Amino acid sequence: MKIDDWLLEILACPACKAPLRAEAATEELVCTDCGLIYPVRDDIPVLLVDEARKP
Ligand SMILES: [Zn+2]
Numbered sequence: 040m041k042i043d044d045w046l047l048e049i050l051a052c053p054a055c056k057a058p059l060r061a062e063a064a065t066e067e068l069v070c071t072d073c074g075l076i077y078p079v080r081d082d083i084p085v086l087l088v089d090e091a092r093k094p
Contacts, residue, residue, distance in 0.1 A: 041082045042068070052077075054088050069094075 042061050050059050050068070057072030068077040068084050074094035078085045 042079065042084065046084075050084060050086065053086050054091070059084075067092075 047059060047061060047068075051057065052059060052070035052073060052075060054075055055070065055073045057070050059068040059077070060071055061067075062069050062076070065076075066079050068079060068086075069075075070077075075088070075091040076094060077087075077091050
């Protein structure tokens with residue numbers, strides 16, 4: 040997964056606006072607050088609540 044640090048810093052959870060952290064093992068982005076898990080497709084984070092998994 041190629042999510043740049045600067046990109047990760049400006050990304051926020053669309054549900055609660057908290058920062059996200061990259062989960063390298065599963066190539067997903069995890070919200071640090073509500074815990075929703077967002078997929079990354081073709082190196083593009085899909086920050087849609089409808090697409091997110093519940094923890
Ligand atoms: Zn959240």
